[in-house]
Amino acid sequence: MAIGDFSFFHTLRVRWAEADMQGVVFNGHYLTYFDVGFTEYWRASGLEGPLDQAAAGKELFARKSSIEYLAPARFDDMLDIYVRCARLGNSSMGMLIEIHRQAPGAAQHLISGELVYVYADTAARRAARLPDSWRATLARFEKTAIAQ
Amino acid sequence: MAIGDFSFFHTLRVRWAEADMQGVVFNGHYLTYFDVGFTEYWRASGLEGPLDQAAAGKELFARKSSIEYLAPARFDDMLDIYVRCARLGNSSMGMLIEIHRQAPGAAQHLISGELVYVYADTAARRAARLPDSWRATLARFEKTAIAQ
Amino acid sequence: MAIGDFSFFHTLRVRWAEADMQGVVFNGHYLTYFDVGFTEYWRASGLEGPLDQAAAGKELFARKSSIEYLAPARFDDMLDIYVRCARLGNSSMGMLIEIHRQAPGAAQHLISGELVYVYADTAARRAARLPDSWRATLARFEKTAIAQ
Amino acid sequence: MAIGDFSFFHTLRVRWAEADMQGVVFNGHYLTYFDVGFTEYWRASGLEGPLDQAAAGKELFARKSSIEYLAPARFDDMLDIYVRCARLGNSSMGMLIEIHRQAPGAAQHLISGELVYVYADTAARRAARLPDSWRATLARFEKTAIAQ
Numbered sequence: 001m002a003i004g005d006f007s008f009f010h011t012l013r014v015r016w017a018e019a020d021m022q023g024v025v026f027n028g029h030y031l032t033y034f035d036v037g038f039t040e041y042w043r044a045s046g047l048e049g050p051l052d053q054a055a056a057g058k059e060l061f062a063r064k065s066s067i068e069y070l071a072p073a074r075f076d077d078m079l080d081i082y083v084r085c086a087r088l089g090n091s092s093m094g095m096l097i098e099i100h101r102q103a104p105g106a107a108q109h110l111i112s113g114e115l116v117y118v119y120a121d122t123a124a125r126r127a128a129r130l131p132d133s134w135r136a137t138l139a140r141f142e143k144t145a146i147a148q
Numbered sequence: 149m150a151i152g153d154f155s156f157f158h159t160l161r162v163r164w165a166e167a168d169m170q171g172v173v174f175n176g177h178y179l180t181y182f183d184v185g186f187t188e189y190w191r192a193s194g195l196e197g198p199l200d201q202a203a204a205g206k207e208l209f210a211r212k213s214s215i216e217y218l219a220p221a222r223f224d225d226m227l228d229i230y231v232r233c234a235r236l237g238n239s240s241m242g243m244l245i246e247i248h249r250q251a252p253g254a255a256q257h258l259i260s261g262e263l264v265y266v267y268a269d270t271a272a273r274r275a276a277r278l279p280d281s282w283r284a285t286l287a288r289f290e291k292t293a294i295a296q
Numbered sequence: 297m298a299i300g301d302f303s304f305f306h307t308l309r310v311r312w313a314e315a316d317m318q319g320v321v322f323n324g325h326y327l328t329y330f331d332v333g334f335t336e337y338w339r340a341s342g343l344e345g346p347l348d349q350a351a352a353g354k355e356l357f358a359r360k361s362s363i364e365y366l367a368p369a370r371f372d373d374m375l376d377i378y379v380r381c382a383r384l385g386n387s388s389m390g391m392l393i394e395i396h397r398q399a400p401g402a403a404q405h406l407i408s409g410e411l412v413y414v415y416a417d418t419a420a421r422r423a424a425r426l427p428d429s430w431r432a433t434l435a436r437f438e439k440t441a442i443a444q
Numbered sequence: 445m446a447i448g449d450f451s452f453f454h455t456l457r458v459r460w461a462e463a464d465m466q467g468v469v470f471n472g473h474y475l476t477y478f479d480v481g482f483t484e485y486w487r488a489s490g491l492e493g494p495l496d497q498a499a500a501g502k503e504l505f506a507r508k509s510s511i512e513y514l515a516p517a518r519f520d521d522m523l524d525i526y527v528r529c530a531r532l533g534n535s536s537m538g539m540l541i542e543i544h545r546q547a548p549g550a551a552q553h554l555i556s557g558e559l560v561y562v563y564a565d566t567a568a569r570r571a572a573r574l575p576d577s578w579r580a581t582l583a584r585f586e587k588t589a590i591a592q
Contacts, residue, residue, distance in 0.1 A: 016483060016494070017322040017476050021198075021371060026313040027210040028179030032461050035176065039460060039520075050169075050460065051519070062175040066214035075317060075495070076483075122170075164335060164346070165328050165470040169519060174461040180313050187312060187372075198312070199371070223347070223465060224335075317494075323506040324479065327472030346465075358471040362510035418466075 003098065003109075006082040007143045010040040011102070014077045024072035030111055031065060034097050037081035038115065041095075045141045047134055057122050063092065064116040071101075071110045078102040079110070085138050087147040091119045091127035094147075151246065151257075154230040155291045158188040159250070162225045172220035178259055179213060182245050185229035186263065189243075193289045195282055205270050211240065212264040219249075219258045226250040227258070233286050235295040239267050239275035242295075299394065299405075302378040303439045306336040307398070310373045320368035326407055327361060330393050333377035334411065337391075341437045343430055353418050359388065360412040367397075367406045374398040375406070381434050383443040387415050387423035390443075447542065447553075450526040451587045454484040455546070458521045468516035474555055475509060478541050481525035482559065485539075489585045491578055501566050507536065508560040515545075515554045522546040523554070529582050531591040535563050535571035538591075 012033065020026045042049055053059055073079055080100045087094035099111035121128045139146060160181065168174045190197055201207055221227055228248045235242035247259035269276045287294060308329065316322045338345055349355055369375055376396045383390035395407035417424045435442060456477065464470045486493055497503055517523055524544045531538035543555035565572045583590060 015476065016316060016479055017324060019317050020312060021202075021315050021317065021319050022207060022209070023317050024209075026180075026183075027213060028176050028183065028313060031176030031179060032174075032459065035174075035460055049520070054169075059170060061170070061172075061220070062217050064214070064216050065175060066212070068212050069210050072209070076493070163328065163332055164464060165331060165472060167465050168460060169463050169465065169467050171465050176461060180311065183312055197372070224345070317498075318503060318505070320505075322476075322479075323509060324472050324475030327475060328470075331470075331472065350465075355466060357466070357468075357516070358513050360510070360512050361471060362508070364508050365506050368505070 003082065003100070005144050006084045006098070007141060008041050008044055008084070009080045009082040010037050011078060011080050012036060014073050014075050014079065016075055019075040022072075024074055027067070027069065030067055030069075030099065030113065033079065033081055033099060034065070034067075034113055034115055037083045037097060038095060040081075041083040041085075045137055047137055054122070058119065058128060059122050060093075060117040060119055062115065063118045064114070066114050068112045069110075070112065071108060073099070073101060073110050080107070084144075085142055085146055088130060088135055088138065089148070090129055093117050093119070093130065151230065151248070153292050154232045154246070155289060156189050156192055156232070157228045157230040158185050159226060159228050160184060162221050162223055162227065164223055167223040170220075172222055175215070175217065178215055178217075178247065178261065181227065181229055181247060182213070182215075182261055182263055185231045185245060186243060188229075189231040189233075193285055195285055202270070206267065206276060207270050208241075208265040208267055210263065211266045212262070214262050216260045217258075218260065219256060221247070221249060221258050228255065233290055233294055236278060236283055236286065237296070238277055241265050241267070241278065299378065299396070301440050302380045302394070303437060304337050304340055304380070305376045305378040306333050307374060307376050308332060310369050310371055310375065312371055315371040318368075320370055323363070323365065326363055326365075326395065326409065329375065329377055329395060330361070330363075330409055330411055333379045333393060334391060336377075337379040337381075341433055343433055350418070354415065354424060355418050356389075356413040356415055358411065359414045360410070362410050364408045365406075366408065367404060369395070369397060369406050376403065380440075381438055381442055384426060384431055384434065385444070386425055389413050389415070389426065447526065447544070449588050450528045450542070451585060452485050452488055452528070453524045453526040454481050455522060455524050456480060458517050458519050458523065460519055463519040466516075468518055471511070471513065474511055474513075474543065474557065477523065477525055477543060478509070478557055478559055481527045481541060482539060484525075485527040485529075489581055491581055498566070502563065502572060503566050504537075504561040504563055506559065507562045508558070510558050512556045513554075514556065515552060517543070517545060517554050524551070528588075529586055529590055532574060532579055532582065533592070534573055537561050537563070537574065 018029045082098040084096045095115040097113040100107045166177045230246040243263040245261040248255045314325045378394040380392045382392045391411040393409040396403045462473045526542040539559040541557040544551045
């Protein structure tokens with residue numbers, strides 16, 4: 001996976017409340033950053049967001065997540081959250097995330113992660129097939145092929 | 149891995165602020181629960197905590213984490229956070245976590261997770277060998293053998 | 297206001313993720329502690345909680361809050377969150393909060409605060425009269441008179 | 445206080461994890477927004493930030509905060525956090541905050557708040573006089589007079 005394989009990133013700045021006594025971002029906050037990145041990826045792709053999905057009785061819920069901590073982010077760092085859809089199953093989607101710290105001349109790769117979501121019918125609490133329109137939109141949005 | 153293999157758990161109640169618009173705990177908060185469980189595991193084992201480690205110029209930092217979301221926790225749920233040390237390397241330690249919701253007659257397994265920490269010299273920013281006294285204490289604290 | 301005027305307190309321990317780079321609890325987390333205290337006060341009083349209120353189309357929403365920071369809480373501190381209903385208006389309720397750190401022989405008063413909630417009809421988005429049954433229950437639950 | 449009296453605002457978007465089961469931002473998160481606004485106000489004014497202050501053995505700590513909740517913010521709202529220095533005492537500074545939701549043609553005023561910070565010598569744990577250079581810089585940065 002090279003950074004050039006990502007079609008999208010979103011930038012945010014580390015908040016004071018997110019750094020702990022060791023002076024580094026508490027590990028759980030990276031999942032919040034992943035979620036912000038995923039929300040913005042979704043918006044940029046043009047697909048309907050969680051409120052529209054909810055209105056249609058559907059939702060994406062998290063099934064798995066993993067984080068590899070390569071180097072710590074610190075208060076006030078500007079972070080680029082790279083997001084890519086790597087796999088679309090029948091009802092699941094696999095996202096890859098990388099977080100890089102902006103630095104003049106030399107961004108630093110801090111975090112790698114994966115998220116697996118499942119698309120579901122909220123009332124029935126049962127997995128639902130991802131809409132074909134989403135597959136087409138995401139295929140256009142990504143530079144590189146999405147695994148099935 | 150059976151629940152009987154865990155020597156320790158800590159109970160907490162889901163806070164209002166931790167449940168999202170879908171009525172379920174936001175996925176990132178589980179890493180906070182893991183951290184609370186790990187802190188209490190450490191206290192129960194009798195080992196020196198993060199403040200004592202910091203005073204000695206050492207720290208445990210997170211290297212990897214993963215979460216599998218089997219079923220959602222909700223506001224006001226009482227959760228048992230099971231914690232177990234599964235592996236002790238030269239400078240790394242692997243922890244297994246399970247979260248079960250208390251329910252009369254039938255606790256429900258909601259979450260499985262793993263944490264990998266590395267013990268390090270803070271000033272040198274270099275991995276340090278886990279103290280032998282920790283290995284001995286943890287071996288006594290755990291019911292089942294810890295992998296090397 | 298003396299501590300003896302409170303009929304209720306709830307104890308919690310400061311989490312690692314709640315302490316910032318200054319080694320003290322980030323100021324915003326005290327409102328989470330207030331909320332946990334309020335939830336537990338409500339449960340102890342025997343009144344219906346937010347989920348029951350929501351099922352009846354009602355809710356309590358925050359109208360005002362204030363916090364006075366007398367001394368900082370730190371990681372691992374055991375905090376007693378004192379909660380008292382001080383005023384019941386037609387649709388509003390005023391709560392007083394104090395947070396004291398447990399310490400052998402000498403608890404320390406860290407935080408004083410106030411919360412004002414308004415009871416409302418969710419669909420109409422309009423204030424609703426607090427039920428008389430709540431007034432009676434809270435009057436019994438409190439040691440000292442509740443202002444009108 | 446009119447919005448025209450503010451010389452500064454900072455924009456942020458409400459995160460998914462910040463909205464609760466009532467579909468609105470949990471009341472405690474507004475203090476995080478206040479803090480983000482204060483950090484950016486400080487940066488914009490050109491004064492040394494918390495890390496520089498810490499290096500000099502000084503810090504600003506929160507002494508009081510208050511929030512008035514006029515209308516709720518919701519997931520995905522774009523919020524303008526207005527920040528103004530309203531008072532500079534010997535060692536304390538009073539900040540006024542307003543949060544307005546962006547909306548085409550008609551921004552909505554959601555939140556008003558106040559923060560009081562005290563400047564202190566960290567080691568001595570004693571209030572310190574605010575530097576005259578800060579007074580001069582803030583007087584230039586604000587449109588309207590700062591009370592003494």
